[in-house]
Amino acid sequence: MATAFEKFDSTRTAFINPWDSVKPIHDFPKICISTFSNEMIEKFASVNGAEMIAQLYAATGPTPVYKICYGGENIAFYLSKVGGPACVAGFEEIVAMGAQKFVLFGCCGILDDRAVGSNLIVPTSAVRDEGTSYHYAPPSPELAADPISTTILTSCLDKLDCPYVKGKIWTTDAIYRETxxxxxxxxxxxxxxxxxxxASMLAAAQFRNIPFIQFLYGADNLDCTSWDPRDLELYGMSNAEKYMALALECAIAL
Structure with a gap:
């Protein structure tokens, strides 16, 4: 029996679709930003002018979706769940609400500390060591980033004078099996x-024809003899303003 890792089903309409349970919202922002830090989302949800406009529902509880005006554009933002399946499910439902462009950012473990250092990371491709992407794209070892989106991201990084490095990203389902x-x-x-x-988000965005940017910041270090957590438990809050400013600039440029 062929699995999704061997045989891709390209059928556009599934048995259950995001638009079956999530209906379009009038005047929903065309641009959406998301990240994985609850503290960061709460910080920006508390600024003047931010308002809750929707919710994503799951057995774990509702996830608020907020709206903010930046550069004359209304932009939605919300907390993404960790892991490819949950992250993509949220993305699918946000698109069903009305989002047409998407910016995602979060942390990663560093595999090459000499190359990355304190720089932000511009992914050039994703090594597919997870399952979700195989339901959205044909089997392959890697997925390449969209060159147009990459150019927009690097232009915004240059504009904000943020140093960065480009490179491949390894996406895995099993954080405790990184041997x-x-x-x-x-x-x-x-x-x-x-x-x-x-890898999951890149495949889903390409499948849905949604312009997509993701940038990463280094957190824990795996390029050493034993795991170094560094500032992993700070959840990006030490540079929250910088990351959100970059995400907003990318959203407008996208």
Missing amino acids: PDRIAERKKDGCIGVEMEY
């Missing part, structure tokens, strides 16, 4: 970071 041999293998493949959503 030394697998890490060495991925580093040999050219991966500079590891996380749990990029």
